[in-house]
Amino acid sequence: MPRRAAPYTTQHVVHFLFRRLAFALLLVIAVSSSALLLTRLAPGDLTTELGARARPEDVARARERFDLNRSPLSQLGGWAVRAARFDFGDSFLYDRPVGGLIRRAAGNTAVLAVAALAVATLLGIPLGIVTGSRRGALAAAIRGVSLVCLSIPPLLTSLLLVFVASRTGWLPAGGMTSVTAIDAGWSAWMLDVARHLPLPALALALPLAATFERLQSQAMTETIHQPFIVAALARGVTWRTLLIDHAWRASLRSMCAIYGLAIGALLSGSFVVEYVTAWPGLGRLMYEALRARDIYLVAGCAAMGGVFLAFGSVVADLLLFAADPRVREGQTT
Amino acid sequence: MRIRLLGIVVTAAILVGGFAFWRSPAAPGGGAVAISVGGAQHRGGQIVTSGRAGPRTFNRLLGQDQLSSVLSMLTMGRLLRVNFSTFEVEPWLAEKWDASPDALTYTFHLRPGLTWSDGVPFTADDVVFSLQAIFDPKTHSYLADVLTVGGKPITADAPDASTVVIHFPAASGPGLRLLDSLWVMPKHKLEAALKGGTFAQAWNTDTPPSELAAMGPFVIREYVPNQRIVLDRNPRYWRKAADSTQLPYLDRIVYEIIPDQDAELLRLQSGDIDLTQSELRPDDYVPAKRAEDQGRLKVQEVGVSPKADAFWFNLKPEAWKNDPRFAFVRRREFRQAISYAVDREKFAENVYLGAAVPIWGPITPGNPLWFWPDVPRYFHDVNKAKETLKGIGLEDRNGNGVAEDAQGHEARFTVVTQRGVGWYERGLAELRSQLAPVGIAIEPAGLENATLNQRLVKSDYEAMYQRFGTTDLDPASELDMWLSSGEGHFWHFGDTKPEAWEAQIDALMKENVATVDQARRKQTFNEVQRIFAENLPVLYFATPRMYYAYNVRVEGVKPSVLRPVALWNADMLSVRSGAP
Secondary structure (H helix, E strand, O other), X not given: OOEOXXXXXXXXHHHHHHHHHHHHHHHXXXXXXXXXXXXXXXXXXXXXXXXXXOOHHHHHHHHHHOOOOOXXXXXXXXXXXXXXXXXXXXXXXXXXXXXXXXXXXXXXXXXXHHHHHHHHHHHHHHHHHHHHHOXXXXXXXXXXXXXXXXXXXXXXXXXXXXXXXXXXXXXOOOOOOOHHXXXXXXXXXXXXXXXXXXHHHHHHXXXXXXXXXXXXXXXXXXHOOOHHHHHHHHOOOOHHHHHHHHHHHHHHHHHHHHHHHHHHHHHHHHHHHHHHHOOOOHHHHHHHHHHHOOHHHHHHHHHHHHHHHHHHHHHHHHHHHHHOHHHHOOOEO | OHHHHHHHHHHHHHXXXXXXXXXXXXXXXXXXXXXXXXXXXXXXXXXXXXXXOOOOEOOOOOOOOHHHHHHHHHHOEOOEEEOOOOOOEEEOOEEEEXXXXXXXXXXXXXXXXXXXXXXXXXXXXXXXXXXXXXXXXXXXXXXXXXXXXXXXXXXXXXXXXXXXEEEOOOOOOOHHHHHHHOOEOOHHHHHHHHHOOOHHHOOEOOOOHHHOOOOOOEEEEEEEOOOEEEEEEOOOOOOEOXXXXXXXXXXXXXXXXXXXXXXXXXXXXXXXXXXXXXXOOHHHHHHHHHHHHOOOEEEEEEEEOOOOEEEEEOOOHHHHOOOOOHHHHOOXXXXXXXXXXXXXXXHHHHHOOOOEEEOOOOOOOOOXXXXXXXXXXXXXXXXXXXXXHXXXXXXXXXXXXXOXXXXXXXXXXXXXXXXXXXXXXXXXXXXXXXXXXXOOEEEEEEEOHHHHHHHHHOOOXXXXXXXXXXXXXXXXXXXXXXXXXXXXXXXXOOOOOOOHHHHHHHHHXXXXXXXXXXXXXXXXXXXXXXXXXXXXXXXXXXXXXXXXEEEOOEEOOOOOOOOOOOHHHHHHOEEOOOOO
């Protein structure tokens, strides 16, 4: 039996945002601490980057500098105290503070993620509406393509797209900017980034678009069999209006919920895509940090990943808030 | 309404992106105009090169990685250099030198009129300062080891601005070749850091490029982490071509950071980059050759690689604890049997897809200065391998295909290697199949690089298959591997009690590095190779032929078996006249 609560107020929204921020903070702390501890406990440490024939004094100095002589918990404690002052330590690989590296890389990943999310949404949702609301060859073909996109690992998609780009010359085969943009102004630089964006964005977006298509399709199928849709049809509402204004809106609830997860998936998917397409983002930075056991860089990247996840979760909640009148009215089922 | 608005915004963004997409892609080096000067090569233009990772520092006295070496050759200078094509020492910032009769003192005469890229004169004081910086205990420079002879540092003094006197504390086999590592740093930029004890932090990757004074053909203009390094021509570079053309020919070199080697190859094929820092992998030869047939790349055979993949057992007794298998692993006959069991021709064919030559020791035909063709060899003979194993009590007693000793301990081992490297994996698969007929069973295990290195350092493995790089062809550069007390004595780390044959190698190598007579050095090193091949602490089966691919528009490329393959003579590279 539905329970009706009081309609939402500003206080409700503030309370909601406060809870979300507290959750985000906890998530960031948990993710970064776990990453630091796991990196510390994994076989090998950053001194292996010095090579098997490194001088013992170089190894000892690196261990001292990166607190590897302390116990894992003591190291975590020291790092946490410094991190609270926004000092995330130094990167071994880059020999510079982690904070600056992450800021730059996170910005690049955000650009890529927004583009990929936009492409995935614009492809996945309309196609999901089509396959969820009609039968026939077109719907079957779309479903087939979706399954293929879901099945191909991002590594293969990335390499395939790099291959196509390098063979055809239609798009730059990697990187974020061209050599020609070195001396260019801001507008030329942005156009250059826009030229480099489609390849990694497509590699990230295709499996996500397929996921959206499948989910939207299922939600639409369920919605168009609801009594209110049948009633609207009986009232003479056109099929097109019915689909967009009634059925699609009603099916949005489940789609909004998946957006938070999608942003997290974009980050994890970006590991391999950024690596192959040489996009200088957070995924690639974290991959290199993990490979080299660059402990503070790993923890910093994981913290930023936590921020991305928390942001995705808040966005999903806000979308749900905007799309579902029951949420706005404080009504739960 | 909001959703519609969002739709309009996204559509507009896609249209803008689409417009950019349909603009014709720029050719590499676009924007730069090649100017004919009437000579064989042309001034102007730029090339794009690439590598796996960015720099950790711009301080050459600290950076040991491959990129540091590349950047040094592009931006720094030294008194003399080892030519990577002839492997001979040749004058560089010093135009000539005189040696004392005992070969302990060398007087270098600097070229007249040398200046740093910022216009400050280059003097002998810069050389003296660089040696001081290298041996300053706070610098922790790895070059201090390289430039130490007989336990004492090489020193220098400057009688006048254009003369440097270098003193060797003892006779040195490699002699002047050691000075190939003496990169000269600008005293006027770094003296304060050295005095303040902060030299080790100076010239890090945050340093503004304008501070990085250069003596090489190029200066660093920009570094974008994880993306690229841009190097522009040094307008004050000292070198001129034979036709008096001011070098370097190129206006700019762009070093793109491309972490994935497969993607790098695709970009090389597409013309997105002009040349890379490494030779082709065996698997990359066919696609590169196809691109050559289409007129996009030039594929050049460089020669036989001076490096080879090594297969060895952990010979540190403590690592085996009470494992009874060590009783036969430590016998040289066991390792000799393996050497007899392996058909090296077949190994070369299957592992390197035919582009390799058989070898019997760590010094390959790719090292013409020190290769010894008469090194003891073990030609493929399965019966002899079985007899040799039987001679040490190993034979298949229970008929399960694996040899065991009298107590039933099987010759079965796990061999670790780096995961994801095609030729390592093929090499172990080939060894597994070739050793099975003689009753030695190996189980390959691929490990991630950091884990593999840790296992190596901690001697936590049974057997390993890996390749170690080499920076110079002179055996003195590998002293840490040859000496039983060395940090690179990888089959037996932390050795305190060398075997008799190891003690022999120790004595010979110590003599080798302290002998100026090159004929005597060759003789002692041949003897070292003989002892090594007889005892086989490490087994070598084949070394690849090196092929290098680069864009056809680049001229003046002289690929070397040493790295950097092509950029070692960056000042002589140019782009073809009329090339985009």
